[in-house]
Amino acid sequence: MKQWKNIRLWLVACFLVTMVVSGCSRASSGSGSGDAKVTLVWWTHDNPSFVEANKKRIEEYKKIKPNVTINYQYFPYDAFIQKAKAAYAGNNAPDIAQLFGTWVTDYAKNGHLDQAPNQEDLKQNFFEAALGAYTVDDKIYGIPQEYNLENGGVLAHPQMFKDKGITYPPKTYAELIDAAKQLTVRDGNKIKVKGFDFVSGDNIFFTFLSFILQQNADYWTSDGHVNLTGPEAVTAMTKLKELITVDKVTDLSRFGDNLDSSDYFFKGSSAMTIRGPWTIASGVNTYKVNDFEYIPMPSLTDSPPYFAAESGWGEVVAAKSKHKEEAWAFVNYMNQKEQALDFNVTTFTVPARKDAAEDPAYLQKLPMLKTSIDVLQYGKWVGPVQDRDFFVKSVNDNFQLIASDKMSVEDGLKKIEQSVNEMIDKHLSVGNKSS
């Protein structure tokens, strides 16, 4: 009798746990084949222009595939990062997620993502730099919506050049620095208007790597580690330091500030700011300004303006999704040329699809993006950075010490190289589980 009571208690407990677990679950519904009704769960971050573009695709797709319902959920950026990690780790991921390319590698190599069905088409039709982080062991695990570049272009205020009688736009690196010096406005020891600003979380890192590439060097070794102590890296870091200590066209005063360097540019606190073209949307839509242009960033050397680029936002399908086929069908629809082009125009992003980037309609709608389109050919994927945030922070931390004369360029680079390679070793030491 007592045993039966215990069994009953266990059964009730199991039932309650099952109810709770199924209540918390966000799994998609439907049989998953043919024209049966299917609900796909799609997660993205909450950038307004991205949400607008995504909602358009859902509305269009409803008309084409009325049996497919997209349960669209978007979250603030920071919350989205953590939510995605928890969901994939707990095998409770959405069918589709719009992830940033650099995150995708870790998810893919640990078996959380499904391989894209149309591998050869993707390789042919998309830029290599945009596909880089989506590729593990030569297999592609998602479709990028954008070619994410932080370098290649500079936000500039032409009127400031005109007021000072400076030739616009600067054609060489020397001209750019010379103009920046003249455009810098001081108030005592402080800089009121920065002539050329590159001090932001992303741009110290990307400008540093791009300066190495522009000396026709590479920062990767053949075994997947970084080499940041070579003469080209020293020159690149020295040039960055000189912008603060010798040329004095910017400073570290706003590093880590809540506002982005582009925000300060749109508020008129800098004459030129190196930042990705995606920030143009903020100038046009948030600050409602049109007194700026996006001009080419001259190369440090006589070589073309090579730059390091990340793989940007794109769609992935969960390996555990019950509706992979339907999910890929929707992702493929979003990445057809017309739809991809509309996404890029709405979000002020550079197309990851080659034919969309080459389509004159794109530049007709976004003429300011011409600079980025022109330099796409010089973009190189940043490489298998493993933990992108760690790499960026390591460069930023040591750059601040170097620029404050608290550490030599050589010592700083040694520290970056050592810490990044240790991080890479840690990542490489855990098994590769990509399917």
Place this chain on the structure above:
Amino acid sequence: MSKVHTLYRQYRLDRRFILLSLTPILLLFLVFSVVPIVWGIMLGFYQYSALYQESPFIWLDNYKNLFQDEVFTQSFWNTVKFVGFAFPVNIVLTLLIALGINKVRSAIWRNTLRTMFFLPTIAPLSGSAIIWSTMYKNDGGLFNLTLERLGLDAVPWLSDPSMAMWSVVLMTLWADIGFNIVIFMAGLDSIPVQFYEAARLDGASRFVVFWKMTLPLLQRTTLFVTVMTLISYFQMFPQFQVMTNGEPQNSTNVLALNIYTNAFQYNSMGYASAMATVLLLIIMIITLVQIRLGRSKWEY
């Protein structure tokens, strides 16, 4: 025999009642305190990341790496600097303010003052941090606008490595002192008035009364306040994350923030767990020393 049996039955019923009464709270304690602590300590021996399908057991490697990690060392000393300054200032300031408010005779004014000091404590720390960030802004922040009005130079409150920590300390004290003031006031209220009357009749000066009577009789309150404040200051996180995110030059990167960054930004949950274990040990040792030193054996 029957009496023995009844007593035994009563004893069993009492035991069952105690067990039933304590089970929920013990379960909560077990699930939300003991298990996470033990789990966290265990994770410190693994190269664990939630995303990875393999988590190799690496024994003490995480701990070895900690002591070679300059960012960890810096965050440790930043924490010591923050606690070493903010903690004594908090205790001295709150005790003095509590003493001052306690001297106010009007109950309305006493309650008003107590409420005023307590108000910032009600606000979420992260919300207060956002407001203080705007006040600390280099351009257009309240503090710099005031300084400029007074003809003084603007101060880079959060962007100067030598200044940022003190700015966060100031904000923390503003947000945090209300709680300790209320506790100290309760402690002061519980000291019998007769003691003060006797001291006055004996001709004791105000300082002697405070030093020889108030302070020793507040020992239990002081022990509670110091232990709780020290623990919370070692674990301080929201204002560092919101106001500076550890910048500039890692000058405000404290242990709690470093643990968060490693766990949730770099996905190095094992390494972050090793850091958290070190922090747990530090707090445990200091708290045990505090309790030992602050032990009192009197009653009134």
